[in-house]
Amino acid sequence: IGRVVAVANQKGGVGKTTTAINLGTALAACRKNVLLIDFDPQGNASTGLGVQQTERSVTAYDVVLGDARLSDAVQRTQIPNFDLVPSVVDLSAAEVELVDRPRREFALKEALTGLDKDYDYVLIDCPPSLGLLTVNALVAAHSVLVPLQCEFFALEGLSLLLRTIERVRRNLNQALEVQGVLLTMYDRRNNLAQQVATDVRSFLGKRVYETIVPRNVRVSEAPSHGLPVLLYDFGCAGAQAYVQLAGEVLRRDQAT
Amino acid sequence: IGRVVAVANQKGGVGKTTTAINLGTALAACRKNVLLIDFDPQGNASTGLGVQQTERSVTAYDVVLGDARLSDAVQRTQIPNFDLVPSVVDLSAAEVELVDRPRREFALKEALTGLDKDYDYVLIDCPPSLGLLTVNALVAAHSVLVPLQCEFFALEGLSLLLRTIERVRRNLNQALEVQGVLLTMYDRRNNLAQQVATDVRSFLGKRVYETIVPRNVRVSEAPSHGLPVLLYDFGCAGAQAYVQLAGEVLRRDQAT
Numbered sequence: 001i002g003r004v005v006a007v008a009n010q011k012g013g014v015g016k017t018t019t020a021i022n023l024g025t026a027l028a029a030c031r032k033n034v035l036l037i038d039f040d041p042q043g044n045a046s047t048g049l050g051v052q053q054t055e056r057s058v059t060a061y062d063v064v065l066g067d068a069r070l071s072d073a074v075q076r077t078q079i080p081n082f083d084l085v086p087s088v089v090d091l092s093a094a095e096v097e098l099v100d101r102p103r104r105e106f107a108l109k110e111a112l113t114g115l116d117k118d119y120d121y122v123l124i125d126c127p128p129s130l131g132l133l134t135v136n137a138l139v140a141a142h143s144v145l146v147p148l149q150c151e152f153f154a155l156e157g158l159s160l161l162l163r164t165i166e167r168v169r170r171n172l173n174q175a176l177e178v179q180g181v182l183l184t185m186y187d188r189r190n191n192l193a194q195q196v197a198t199d200v201r202s203f204l205g206k207r208v209y210e211t212i213v214p215r216n217v218r219v220s221e222a223p224s225h226g227l228p229v230l231l232y233d234f235g236c237a238g239a240q241a242y243v244q245l246a247g248e249v250l251r252r253d254q255a256t
Numbered sequence: 257i258g259r260v261v262a263v264a265n266q267k268g269g270v271g272k273t274t275t276a277i278n279l280g281t282a283l284a285a286c287r288k289n290v291l292l293i294d295f296d297p298q299g300n301a302s303t304g305l306g307v308q309q310t311e312r313s314v315t316a317y318d319v320v321l322g323d324a325r326l327s328d329a330v331q332r333t334q335i336p337n338f339d340l341v342p343s344v345v346d347l348s349a350a351e352v353e354l355v356d357r358p359r360r361e362f363a364l365k366e367a368l369t370g371l372d373k374d375y376d377y378v379l380i381d382c383p384p385s386l387g388l389l390t391v392n393a394l395v396a397a398h399s400v401l402v403p404l405q406c407e408f409f410a411l412e413g414l415s416l417l418l419r420t421i422e423r424v425r426r427n428l429n430q431a432l433e434v435q436g437v438l439l440t441m442y443d444r445r446n447n448l449a450q451q452v453a454t455d456v457r458s459f460l461g462k463r464v465y466e467t468i469v470p471r472n473v474r475v476s477e478a479p480s481h482g483l484p485v486l487l488y489d490f491g492c493a494g495a496q497a498y499v500q501l502a503g504e505v506l507r508r509d510q511a512t
C-alpha cells in the first residue's frame with residue numbers, strides 16, 4: 001500500500017492541515033500517487049483542496065464506522081495523482097461511537113485494506129487532540145510527521161506527543177516511528193522562534209527536518225481559493241519549502 | 257457566583273488560552289475577583305500563569321469526575337485577585353470516562369456549586385474540539401467568548417461553532433449566549449485578515465467586539481516567562497488590546 005504517514009500534533013493551529021495538503025501536492029508533482037485522508041471533523045483539508053461540503057458524499061466517517069469501503073470514499077482532486085477521502089463534521093461523533101467497539105483503535109487500519117488503487121503515499125490529517133481519531137491514525141501509520149510551530153506552547157506539548165507515540169508503538173503498532181519534526185511558521189526576525197528551533201534540534205537532532213517552513217502570508221491565502229500554495233503561488237517561500245520537504249521525505253524513506 | 261464565561265473555539269491555535277490568561281489578568285487588574293479553570297488537557301493556561309506541572313496537585317480532572325470539590329483545586333497565581341484551577345493531561349481521559357455517566361454534560365456545572373469564594377468572573381479555557389469537555393463548559397457558562405483568528409480556516413469553523421452553541425442553548429442551557437467574537441492575531445498589512453474581519457462584522461454585527469488583538473510577538477513571548485503579557489510588557493499593543501477588551505466585556509455585562 002506504500003507509506004502511510006500520520007500528520008499529527010495535539011497542539012492546535014501548528015500547520016497540520018497546511019502540511020498535509022502541500023506536502024501531498026509536492027509528492028504528487030514528483031509523480032507519486034498520493035491519497036490524503038481528512039481525519040479532522042473540521043474538514044479543513046477537504047476545503048483546502050477545493051472540495052465543497054456538498055461534494056462530500058462518502059466520507060471518512062462512513063469508512064471508519066465500517067459503513068463504506070475506503071475505495072468508495074476516494075475522490076479525485078483537481079491535482080493529478082492526488083486523491084482525497086473527505087471529512088464531515090459527523091466524524092467527531094465517531095470518537096464516541098467507537099468507544100465500545102472491540103479493536104476500536106484498529107478501525108482505520110482495517111479500512112486501509114479496502115483500497116483498490118496502489119498509492120505510494122497515504123497522508124492522514126489529524127485533529128488537534130490525542131483522542132480515538134488520532135490514535136486510529138497512529139495505529140494505521142508507518143510513520144508520523146509532526147508539524148511544530150516555533151512557539152512556546154507548541155514546544156510544551158511535544159514531549160506529551162512523543163510519549164503518546166511511544167505508547168502506541170509499544171502496545172498497538174510496533175512499526176510506528178517518527179519520520180520527522182517539521183518546524184513551521186518560522187520567522188527568523190523573531191528571537192523566540194530561533195530559540196525554539198535551537199532547542200528542538202538539540203533535543204531531537206536528526207529527527208528534525210532540514211527544511212523549515214517560513215511564516216508566509218501566501219500560504220494562508222491559498223485555502224481561500226481552494227488551492228494548495230504550490231498551485232496558488234509556486235514561487236513563494238512557503239511553496240518552495242514544501243517542495244524541498246517532499247525531497248527530504250522521499251530521501252528519508254529510501255534510506256530506511 | 258458571578259459571570260461564567262467559556263472561551264471556546266474548536267479551531268486550533270486561534271488564541272483561546274492567550275485570551276483567557278490576559279483577559280483574566282486585565283479583569284483582575286480592574287479589581288474583579290477572577291477564577292480561570294484550565295479545561296484543556298494540554299494545560300497551557302496553567303503554564304502560561306507560571307504554575308508548573310509539579311505544583312498541580314488537585315486539578316480540573318479530579319473535579320469533573322467528582323473526586324474533589326472545586327474549592328480544593330483552586331490555587332492562587334502570582335497575580336492578585338486571579339486564581340486558577342489547573343489542568344493535567346489525564347483530563348483527556350475524562351471525555352471517555354464521562355460518556356456513560358448520567359448527566360455527563362452537567363459535571364462541571366454541578367462542580368461550580370462547590371466554590372467557597374465568590375468570584376466576579378469564572379473563565380473556562382476550552383480545548384480545540386467540540387467534545388464532552390467543551391460541552392461541559394458551554395453548559396456551565398452564562399456566555400461564550402469566541403476568539404477568532406483572522407484566517408480562512410478559522411472562519412470556516414465559525415458557523416459550526418455557532419450551531420453547536422445554539423444546540424446546547426436549546427437542549428442543555430437556556431441561559432447561554434454568545435458574549436462576543438474577538439478578532440485575534442490581526443495584521444493590518446494582510447489583505448486576508450482585513451477581508452475576514454469585514455466578513456465577520458457583516459455577518460455578526462454588534463456581536464463582534466470593537467477591540468481587535470493585533471499579531472504581536474511580545475504576546476507569544478510572555479508564556480515562556482510564565483507571565484501574562486500584561487505583566488511581561490504592559491505597554492505593548494497586545495497587552496493594551498486585552499486591557500481594552502476587559503473594559504468592553506465589563507460594559508457588555510452591565511448592559512445585560
Ligand SMILES: Nc1ncnc2c1ncn2[C@@H]1O[C@H](COP(=O)(O)OP(=O)(O)OP(=O)(O)O)[C@@H](O)[C@H]1O
Nearest residue numbers: 012013014015016017018128215216219220268407
Ligand atoms: N507557513 C505558514 N505561514 C503563514 N500561515 C500559515 C502557515 N502555515 C499555516 N498557516 C496558517 O495558519 C493557520 C493554522 O494552520 P493549519 O490550519 O494548517 O494548522 P492545523 O494544525 O491543521 O490546525 P488545527 O489544529 O485546527 O487542525 C491556518 O490559517 C493556515 O492557513
Ligand SMILES: Nc1ncnc2c1ncn2[C@@H]1O[C@H](COP(=O)(O)OP(=O)(O)OP(=O)(O)O)[C@@H](O)[C@H]1O
Nearest residue numbers: 012151268269270271272273274384471472475476
Ligand atoms: N496576538 C497574538 N500575537 C502573536 N502571537 C499570538 C497572539 N495570540 C496568541 N499567539 C500565539 O499563537 C499561538 C496560539 O495561541 P493559543 O495557544 O493561545 O491558541 P489556542 O486557541 O489556545 O490553541 P489550542 O487550540 O491549541 O488550545 C501561541 O503560541 C500564542 O503564544
Ligand SMILES: [Mg+2]
Nearest residue numbers: 016017040044
Ligand atoms: Mg488542521
Ligand SMILES: [Mg+2]
Nearest residue numbers: 272273296300
Ligand atoms: Mg489553548
